Amino acid sequence: MIFSKEKLIVEYTVEKCKSCNLERKRKFKEGDYLFCDASKCESCDGVMRIEKIFGETIEQ
Amino acid sequence: MVDFTNIDFDQLFGFGDDSNPLMMLIWILPIVLFIFYGQRIQLQVTSGEIKKAIKKLDAFRTESRSELIDYIKKNMRPKEDPTKRIDRFLDYFTIMPVDMDPNGIVDKIRHTVRAREDYSRNHVKSISPETDEVELSKVITLLEIATSLHMIYKVINHMYLTAKKQNNYPLILPLQMILPFIMEEAEAITKAIPAFKKGQPVGDGIGPMVVGKMMLDTKKETVAFQTVASETEFDGRKLTLMKAEGPGSTVGRPGDAVESLISKNKPDIIIMVDAALKMEGEESAITAQGFGAAIGGIGTERFQIEEIATKNNIPIFAIVIKQSIKEAITLMTKEIANQADNVRNQIHEMIQENTKPEQHVLLIGVGNTMGVPQ
Numbered sequence: 389m390i391f392s393k394e395k396l397i398v399e400y401t402v403e404k405c406k407s408c409n410l411e412r413k414r415k416f417k418e419g420d421y422l423f424c425d426a427s428k429c430e431s432c433d434g435v436m437r438i439e440k441i442f443g444e445t446i447e448q
Numbered sequence: 449m450v451d452f453t454n455i456d457f458d459q460l461f462g463f464g465d466d467s468n469p470l471m472m473l474i475w476i477l478p479i480v481l482f483i484f485y486g487q488r489i490q491l492q493v494t495s496g497e498i499k500k501a502i503k504k505l506d507a508f509r510t511e512s513r514s515e516l517i518d519y520i521k522k523n524m525r526p527k528e529d530p531t532k533r534i535d536r537f538l539d540y541f542t543i544m545p546v547d548m549d550p551n552g553i554v555d556k557i558r559h560t561v562r563a564r565e566d567y568s569r570n571h572v573k574s575i576s577p578e579t580d581e582v583e584l585s586k587v588i589t590l591l592e593i594a595t596s597l598h599m600i601y602k603v604i605n606h607m608y609l610t611a612k613k614q615n616n617y618p619l620i621l622p623l624q625m626i627l628p629f630i631m632e633e634a635e636a637i638t639k640a641i642p643a644f645k646k647g648q649p650v651g652d653g654i655g656p657m658v659v660g661k662m663m664l665d666t667k668k669e670t671v672a673f674q675t676v677a678s679e680t681e682f683d684g685r686k687l688t689l690m691k692a693e694g695p696g697s698t699v700g701r702p703g704d705a706v707e708s709l710i711s712k713n714k715p716d717i718i719i720m721v722d723a724a725l726k727m728e729g730e731e732s733a734i735t736a737q738g739f740g741a742a743i744g745g746i747g748t749e750r751f752q753i754e755e756i757a758t759k760n761n762i763p764i765f766a767i768v769i770k771q772s773i774k775e776a777i778t779l780m781t782k783e784i785a786n787q788a789d790n791v792r793n794q795i796h797e798m799i800q801e802n803t804k805p806e807q808h809v810l811l812i813g814v815g816n817t818m819g820v821p822q
Contacts, residue, residue, distance in 0.1 A: 399648065399779060418646055421695045422657060422820050423664055440788070441649055441819060443779035 393447040401441050403427065407434035416441060487617035494617075494624050498608050501627050505601040508638045512594040513538065515641050519590055523583055524576035533575065537568070537591055538598045558748040568592075582647070585696035589644045589818070593637055600634050636774035643779040644697055649819040651775040651784050655721040656691040656820045658791045659813025663689045663822040671708050675700035676822060682796065684805030688715060694817035702743065702812060703752030710756055715810035717763050717802055718753075719795060722814035723776050723784075724768035733783035734770050735791060737798070742766035743814045762810075765802065767794055 399416035403426045410431045420426075426436045482489070513534070520530045542564050545556035572587050573579060579587070604623065611619035643650050649657060666678035670693070677690040688709060692700030706718070722742040726732060741753045741764050757764050769787055799809050 397779060399646075400782075402785075416646075416648070421647065422649060423661060424821065440785040441780065442782045442785040443648075444782050 396446045396448055397443040398446055399441070399443050401426075402439045403436040404439040405429035405432060405434045405436050408432040410436075411439070412436065488615065491611070491615065491617045491620060494620055495608065495612060498604075498620065498623060498627060501631055502601070502605055502608060504631065505597070505604060505634055508634050509594070509597040509601045512590075512597045512638060512641060515645070516587070516590045516594045519645055520575060520587060524579050524587065526576045530575050533571070534591070534594075537571070538595055540564070540568075540595065541599075554748055554751045557746060558752075561746065561748065582696040585698050586644055586647065586818075589697040589816075590641065593641060593644070596637055597634060600630060604630060633773060636772075636777055639774065640777040643777075644818060647695060647819050649780045649785075650777055650816055651771045651780050652723045652777060652815040653780060653817055653820045654723050654769045654784050654787065654791070655813040655815040656694060656817040656822075657780075657785075657813070658721050658788050658795070659689050659691045659811055660694060660817070660820050660822040661788070662687075662792070662811070663691065668822060672701040672704035674698045675702060675705040677705065677709060678822070682799060682809075685799055685803050686806075686808045687799075688713070688808070688810045689813075690810065691813035691820075691822060692815075692817040694820040694822055697816060697818040699745070699814070699816050701749070702814060703749040706753050706810070706812070707756050709810060710760055710762070713808065714760055715762060716807040717765060717799075718757060718810045718812065719765045719767065719798055720753075720812045720814055721767045721791060721795065722769075724770055725776070726770035726772060730770055732771050732775060733781065733787050735787060735794065736768050736770065737794065738766045738768070740764055740766060742768050763802075765798055767791055767798070 400413055401416045401420045403412045403414070404410070408429060408431050410429055412427075412430075420438055420441060422438055422441060424438055426438050428434070429436050517531055517534055520526060520534070524530075542560060545553055545560060547553055568588055568591065569584070572591060573584055604627070607623045608620070611617075611623065640650065642648075662680065663676075663678050666680050666689070668676045668678045671677045671690065674693045674696070675690065676693045677688055680687045680689060690702070690705055690709065692698045692702075709715075720742040722744070724736070724742065726734070741750045741757070743750045743753065753764070756762075769784060769791065771781075771784060775781055775784065795811065803809055
């Protein structure tokens with residue numbers, strides 16, 4: 389369609405701290421798998437686990 | 449200057465003068481033309497639209513083929529150029545068993561489909577034998593995508609060319625009717641490629657995602673080909689959790705796995721969690737509960753599970769997460785991913801409502817487990 393906006397899917401990874409349940413959303417990196425240990429928690433220094441990987445559609 | 453305010457329409461169209469032979473011709477000629485050549489004109493108009501769609505289908509199949517070959521070259525690092533072998537795979541077909549006598553047809557279909565799966569796996573592996581299982585499963589899925597798009601293009605092009613060759617308008621009608629659905633599916637299949645290449649969970653993976661999280665920190669064992677199970681407890685009930693073995697791209701063999709698990713320890717109920725196609729007008733990512741085996745595919749796995757459950761008198765409960773065909777095979781949407789905790793709560797409620805403490809529940813996460821370990 390001439391007037392339809394182009395849709396872009398942005399991939400995100402959500403990490404959740406196993407100790408304090410703090411959630412952090414970041415852009416998806418290749419090699420990310422669900423439930424694997426990711427970075428260290430900024431709040432309690434605990435281990436963060438990948439909780440969700442999803443795409444969000446943005447209209448341009 | 450032409451005076452447009454002073455046009456005599458009666459004179460222009462010959463309304464006032466029935467005896468004008470030129471005007472009569474102007475009216476009669478198109479009628480005669482449409483009587484004899486109407487279908488051909490329609491065929492030309494319709495075939496223009498179909499041609500555009502076929503061009504798109506051709507682009508889809510070419511894109512999927514080159515993506516597959518590039519992926520193999522980059523990730524499997526084969527010693528020889530895999531292009532020739534891949535092109536041979538793309539033309540493989542499956543002849544379904546004769547159904548004139550339907551007795552025993554499910555076993556025959558299962559045998560045929562599994563033989564094809566085993567053949568594809570072995571031959572893809574032979575391109576580079578050192579490839580690990582996760583990478584292999586991705587390549588097999590990409591190969592299935594390329595094969596499906598190749599077949600869709602060939603069938604649609606065949607139907608179109610046959611109608612054109614025979615100059616037969618009615619022949620092109622069914623094609624015109626099914627084409628929007630075919631295009632929707634082909635576009636969805638093409639858009640699935642990036643998710644499988646990157647190892648991301650797809651919408652269909654919501655069932656394995658829900659059960660996979662419950663399986664973390666439990667002892668997993670392989671119960672059937674590419675299918676794992678583990679045991680845990682919930683509110684005094686024994687839970688057996690089962691899903692396809694992630695994070696590779698596979699749906700496992702839930703039929704065989706259920707048969708194996710039930711032969712050892714009969715559960716009191718079975719709960720199946722799966723993605724389901726939403727109806728038009730329904731919102732995406734809504735959940736629904738029901739009865740019966742929630743599992744898609746060609747039907748052989750569902751048949752096997754239903755048969756075992758019936759023989760052993762085990763009720764089957766289902767929780768489905770509704771989504772479109774595109775959502776099911778492309779990167780999981782935020783809405784679907786956000787339903788995981790809700791579905792887990794629904795499973796817990798279902799267990800409490802339908803079983804008593806000390807009873808045994810078999811919970812199955814059905815779907816493609818790409819990017820979803822356990």
